[in-house]
Each structure stands twice: as C-alpha cells, then as structure tokens.
Amino acid sequence: MKAVVLVGGAGTRLRPLTYTTPKPLLPIANVAFLERQLTWLARYGVDEAVLSLGYLPEAFTDHFSDERFGDMKLRFVVEHEPLGTAGGIRFAADGINERVLVCNGDVLTDLDLGAFVDFHESHGAEATISLARVDDPSAFGVVPTREDGEVIAFVEKPLRDQAPTNWINAGTYVLEPSVLSSIPLRLNVSIERETFPRMLERPGQLYAMRSEGYWLDIGTPTKYLEAQMDVLEGKAGLPPTPTAVEREPGVWIEPGALIASDATLIAPVLIGSDSTVEPRARVASSVVGPRASIGAGAVVTDSVVLADTAVDAGAELDGVVLGPDARLDGKAEA
Ligand code: GDD
Ligand code: MG
Numbered sequence: 001m002k003a004v005v006l007v008g009g010a011g012t013r014l015r016p017l018t019y020t021t022p023k024p025l026l027p028i029a030n031v032a033f034l035e036r037q038l039t040w041l042a043r044y045g046v047d048e049a050v051l052s053l054g055y056l057p058e059a060f061t062d063h064f065s066d067e068r069f070g071d072m073k074l075r076f077v078v079e080h081e082p083l084g085t086a087g088g089i090r091f092a093a094d095g096i097n098e099r100v101l102v103c104n105g106d107v108l109t110d111l112d113l114g115a116f117v118d119f120h121e122s123h124g125a126e127a128t129i130s131l132a133r134v135d136d137p138s139a140f141g142v143v144p145t146r147e148d149g150e151v152i153a154f155v156e157k158p159l160r161d162q163a164p165t166n167w168i169n170a171g172t173y174v175l176e177p178s179v180l181s182s183i184p185l186r187l188n189v190s191i192e193r194e195t196f197p198r199m200l201e202r203p204g205q206l207y208a209m210r211s212e213g214y215w216l217d218i219g220t221p222t223k224y225l226e227a228q229m230d231v232l233e234g235k236a237g238l239p240p241t242p243t244a245v246e247r248e249p250g251v252w253i254e255p256g257a258l259i260a261s262d263a264t265l266i267a268p269v270l271i272g273s274d275s276t277v278e279p280r281a282r283v284a285s286s287v288v289g290p291r292a293s294i295g296a297g298a299v300v301t302d303s304v305v306l307a308d309t310a311v312d313a314g315a316e317l318d319g320v321v322l323g324p325d326a327r328l329d330g331k332a333e334a
Contacts, residue, residue: 001117003046004092007034007105008054008079013220017321022056023219024105025063027306029231029240029287030254030272033218034060034105036231038069039238044113046101047072052092054079086191089175090183097177104171108227109215110237111172116209120174123149125207127179127199132170132215136160140217141169141192143208151199151206156192167208170215221321221334228287228304232268240270254290263294278313289323 011023018026024034038049049072053060057078067074077092089102101113111130120128129151131143138160144152144167153164169192179199183189199206214235218227231240232250244252250267253259256274263277266284271277275288278296288294289306295313305311306323319334 001044001046001101002048002050002096002098003041003101003103004050004052004089005034005037005041005103005105006052006085006088007060008052008082008088009106010055011106011219014224017224021324022059025059026218026224027287027289028108028218028224029228029270030244030289031241032063033108033227034063035069036108036236036238037103037105038072040110041101041103041113042070042072044101048075049073050075050077050092050096051105052077052079052088054082054088082188083186084188084190086183086189086195087187089191090180090185090189093180094185096180099177100175100180102173102175104217106219107171107215107217108230108236109170109172110213111170111211111215112213113172116172116211117174119149119209120207123207124204125174126176126205127196127207128174129196129206129208130170130172131167131208131210133166133210133212134168135166137163137166137168141196143167143169145208145210149207149209150204151196151208153200154192154196154206156190167210169208170211171217225302225304225319225321228270229268229285232270232287243273244270257288260296272307286317292323 007024011018142155142163144164252270254273257271259277260279264282270287272290275292277294280297281294283300292309300317303317304321308325309323310327312329316331
C-alpha cells in the first residue's frame with residue numbers, strides 16, 4: 001500500500017527550532033520524528049511513501065538522499081506555494097489510482113493500521129478518519145459520529161465550550177481514489193474545512209474509527225518535550241532507538257557516550273552517541289543528543305539537549321529544549 005505523508009507545514013509553533021529544521025525532522029529521543037512515522041507505516045506494510053513537501057524541502061531530500069527508508073521507497077513532491085492539507089494530498093497523489101493511507105507528519109501514534117484499514121473496508125467508506133480522545137478538543141478537528149462510525153460533523157478548531165465531543169481527528173486517513181479525484185489539482189484546499197465537510201452532504205461516505213491507543217501531536221513545545229518522555233517510557237511502542245542500551249530501567253545509553261561514574265542519571269533518560277556527562281552532573285527525565293556535553297555539576301531536568309550542544313559546568317536547565325549546536329553557561333528554565 002502507498003502512503004502520503006503531509007510534511008509541508010512551516011511548524012510555526014515550534015520556532016525557532018523549525019527555522020532551520022522542519023518539524024518532521026526534529027529529533028524525538030534522538031531519532032528524526034519522520035523516521036519513527038515511516039517505521040510505523042513500514043510495520044503495516046506500506047512500501048511506498050510520498051512526502052508532500054513545501055517548507056524546507058531540501059532538508060528532506062538531504063536526509064533521505066537515497067530515496068529509501070529501509071525497504072520503503074520514498075518519493076518527494078514539492079509544492080511551490082502551500083496547497084493546504086487536501087491540496088497537498090491531491091498534488092502528491094497525482095497519478096495514484098488506488099486506495100491510499102494519508103497521515104499528518106507530526107502525529108506520534110501506535111494506531112493499529114491493519115485494524116484501521118479493515119474498519120474502512122468493512123464500512124464501504126470513501127474515506128475513514130482515525131479518532132483520538134483528548135481533554136481539550138479546541139486545538140483539533142472535532143468529529144462526532146453515529147454508533148456505527150459514520151461521521152455526523154467535522155468541526156475544525158471549535159471554541160472550547162462548543163466542541164460537540166472529545167473525539168478528535170487524529171490525522172490518519174484512508175482515502176479511496178474517488179476522494180482524491182474530487183479535490184481540485186493545484187489549488188489550496190483544506191481537507192478539514194472543505195473536503196470532509198463536503199463529503200457529509202451525501203450519506204454513507206465518511207466514517208471514523210475511535211482508537212484508545214497512544215496518540216500525540218508533537219507540534220507545540222510542551223508536546224514536543226512530552227513525546228520524548230513518552231518514547232523513553234515505551235508508551236509509543238518500540239524501544240527508543242535501535243542502538244541504545246538500557247543500563248537500568250528507563251536509562252538508555254547510546255554507543256560512544258562517556259558518563260562519569262559519579263554522574264547521576266534519573267529515568268527516563270537517554271544519553272546520545274559520543275556525548276559526555278561529566279562528574280557530579282545530574283540528568284533527570286531528559287534527552288541528551290549526540291555529541292553534546294553536560295559539564296561537571298550541571299543539572300538537566302525535564303529537558304532536551306540537542307546535538308552538538310554544550311551545557312557548561314554548573315549550568316542548570318529545567319523544562320527547556322536547548323540547541324542544536326548551542327552553549328549554556330548559566331541557568332535556563334521554562
Ligand atoms: N504539503 C502540505 N501543504 N502540508 C501541509 C500544509 C500545506 O499547505 N499545511 C499543513 N501541512 C502539514 C503539516 O506539515 C502537518 O504535518 C499536517 O499538514 C497538519 O498540519 P498542522 O499545522 O500540524 O495542523 P494542526 O495540528 O493544527 O491540525 C491538524 O492536525 C490535528 C491532529 O494533530 C488537523 O488535521 C486537525 O483536524 C487534527 O485534529
Ligand atoms: Mg499538528
């Protein structure tokens with residue numbers, strides 16, 4: 001099966017990190033987020049993914065320069081101006097004449113794609129949306145359904161007290177070719193505000209499947225930090241990285257990391273490859289990126305220290321994403 005991954009957005013809520021690295025390539029526990037997502041798609045059997053690019057496309061073509069991810073073939077389709085979510089899907093899927101999986105490129109989930117495609121098939125839907133349950137639905141597409149899963153309404157980002165349900169669009173879809181061809185080519189179209197609401201005009205087309213599994217949109221600073229802790233705690237499936245070794249429960253060390261014997265590591269923690277943690281440093285509920293250094297006596301709590309970043313001796317970091325390639329010689333807290 002083929003997938004279209006929407007990765008064209010500018011990731012504005014994660015600036016300044018996204019000025020240089022597009023959101024899907026930001027590391028989550030030292031692995032580019034998109035690699036985690038492609039691993040999830042590959043496990044289900046997706047053999048070709050089309051990346052729908054717009055913002056900083058070269059970052060993706062450089063990252064996946066052999067146009068493959070393991071056994072999966074990658075194709076890059078670049079929009080020269082933002083086409084929106086549906087416009088982006090239509091443009092990327094041009095020439096594809098079969099059922100496709102579509103996903104937002106910033107959603108970390110262990111959704112069972114096999115069950116999802118089966119649900120779509122058994123309802124004879126034209127499109128099926130996966131749903132997740134959240135406490136505050138106002139930042140999402142809100143999707144009330146009938147008992148059998150048929151969508152009643154699609155309300156993108158309602159006011160908090162006007163959301164009809166806590167079940168929201170989780171950003172993974174199965175679309176039939178008829179849906180793709182209904183989207184005008186090369187125009188800016190929103191799947192949430194135009195395509196899905198329009199499909200409701202004819203009954204029996206649009207269904208949604210509720211799922212209680214792990215789900216998180218990584219697109220804000222708080223969620224970006226939360227995602228890393230969740231990965232370290234094993235909530236998102238798979239071990240945090242293919243190469244890290246679990247030294248004690250929840251304490252993961254990558255090859256080449258040098259950790260002083262009197263440094264303190266408090267789970268969940270991941271120390272990246274070729275990094276150093278110097279004497280008396282304390283790293284708790286945090287990720288240290290590759291080639292980073294945590295100086296003597298420094299204290300790093302609830303934070304992410306990105307690649308090639310130096311935390312000087314005695315510095316303190318709390319609730320912060322630092323780097324990449326930065327230096328802290330004082331105190332930083334959220
Ligand atoms: N190619 C392309 N072109 N991709 C785009 C464009 C575009 O013009 N605009 C956004 N994207 C990509 C983003 O890169 C991201 O991966 C995905 O589309 C969704 O955009 P976000 O900006 O992250 O949207 P959101 O989080 O506010 O809301 C969306 O996701 C929620 C779930 O996380 C909506 O789909 C909501 O309905 C949904 O609940
Ligand atoms: Mg998002």
